[in-house]
Amino acid sequence: MEIKILTNFFRRILNNIFNNKKEIKLGFYGPPNAGKTSLVNRICKDFTGEELGTVSKIPHETRKVQFKEKVEIDYKGKKMTFKMIDTPGIATKIDYEEFLKYKMSKKEAKERAKEATQGVIESIKWLDDMDIVVVVLDATENPYNQVNITIIGNLVARKIPVLVVANKIDIKKADVKKIEAAFPEYEVVGISAKFGNNLEEFYESLFKLSKKSKG
Amino acid sequence: MEKRGNKKIGNIKGFSIQFMPYSEIKNLDSTSRIKKILGIVLGNEILILQGRLLPQEETRLIEDTMAMIDYTDGFKGIELAVISGDNQENFFSKITKNIANALIGSDLTSITIIGPATIVKEIKKDPKKIELFLNK
Numbered sequence: 001m002e003i004k005i006l007t008n009f010f011r012r013i014l015n016n017i018f019n020n021k022k023e024i025k026l027g028f029y030g031p032p033n034a035g036k037t038s039l040v041n042r043i044c045k046d047f048t049g050e051e052l053g054t055v056s057k058i059p060h061e062t063r064k065v066q067f068k069e070k071v072e073i074d075y076k077g078k079k080m081t082f083k084m085i086d087t088p089g090i091a092t093k094i095d096y097e098e099f100l101k102y103k104m105s106k107k108e109a110k111e112r113a114k115e116a117t118q119g120v121i122e123s124i125k126w127l128d129d130m131d132i133v134v135v136v137l138d139a140t141e142n143p144y145n146q147v148n149i150t151i152i153g154n155l156v157a158r159k160i161p162v163l164v165v166a167n168k169i170d171i172k173k174a175d176v177k178k179i180e181a182a183f184p185e186y187e188v189v190g191i192s193a194k195f196g197n198n199l200e201e202f203y204e205s206l207f208k209l210s211k212k213s214k215g
Numbered sequence: 216m217e218k219r220g221n222k223k224i225g226n227i228k229g230f231s232i233q234f235m236p237y238s239e240i241k242n243l244d245s246t247s248r249i250k251k252i253l254g255i256v257l258g259n260e261i262l263i264l265q266g267r268l269l270p271q272e273e274t275r276l277i278e279d280t281m282a283m284i285d286y287t288d289g290f291k292g293i294e295l296a297v298i299s300g301d302n303q304e305n306f307f308s309k310i311t312k313n314i315a316n317a318l319i320g321s322d323l324t325s326i327t328i329i330g331p332a333t334i335v336k337e338i339k340k341d342p343k344k345i346e347l348f349l350n351k
Binding site: 090091092093094095113114117118120121124127142144145146147149150153154156157181182 | 278284295332
């Protein structure tokens with residue numbers, strides 16, 4: 001009897017410790033080529049020393065969901081542990097002929113297109129598994145693209161907290177205000193994942209968002 | 216080649232537009248709605264639908280579109296846009312308040328445009344206007 005009480009006591013303590021250190025499942029969503037992998041790489045490199053995936057100018061470079069577990073982000077003395085989940089860009093069309101422009105053989109282009117379509121399906125399937133999501137948008141593109149609205153609409157419907165990132169602010173035609181105007185209900189942080197600009201504000205917002213997480 | 220203002224009007228091979236009142240899909244479940252929409256788009260028609268799909272139906276439409284690209288020769292996907300009488304903010308708050316099912320589906324002030332990517336090159340949307348660019 002005494003042993004059982006002691007066992008339960010220690011189990012409760014361990015559970016508490018475990019729960020406090022629980023990983024928050026952080027998803028990165030957005031259209032292709034918005035810079036999701038660049039941002040994930042930047043965070044992973046800063047806090048683990050290793051990048052997660054390859055980046056490329058060719059759309060649909062990420063064609064499988066990839067993740068890194070136990071990424072501890074240390075910001076202003078506060079620490080949070082995340083499971084970083086980088087997802088393939090969501091699109092409504094994929095044309096293998098587009099890839100031919102990048103000096104790819106027809107066979108390679110068709111293979112890439114096939115993997116890209118499966119990647120989109122995989123991304124959508126993973127939506128249910130996220131605790132919080134960073135929607136990465138290209139600040140040089142029109143934010144009123146229906147894919148962006150569909151992604152955010154789905155996150156809202158699933159009650160998953162959302163942070164919108166306007167990436168590529170290092171490019172002259174980037175327009176963060178336009179993204180803010182398109183999604184006035186959400187906090188929008190302008191960053192450059194490539195050069196690491198304004199990441200402090202990003203981490204600040206990420207920590208704030210994490211507190212809303214159900215996970 | 217005709218000219219109107221400064222814009223050239225090229226030779227478009229021909230396309231057809233189908234207008235669908237919401238009543239056509241009102242009593243269908245999500246699977247049947249998506250099937251009906253994709254059937255029209257696969258028939259190379261541009262669909263103008265009264266109302267809008269639920270967010271979950273939109274992702275389902277994207278998933279099924281991706282699967283169709285893999286299995287249908289010449290099909291490259293869709294272009295999709297929704298114009299709404301409501302602003303975006305109201306749209307998201309309706310979803311948040313969980314009254315989406317009651318209101319969004321029957322939001323008859325919205326119009327959804329869905330076209331095959333082989334015909335519709337791009338649907339450019341600014342909050343107040345929508346432009347349809349066709350492939351030559």
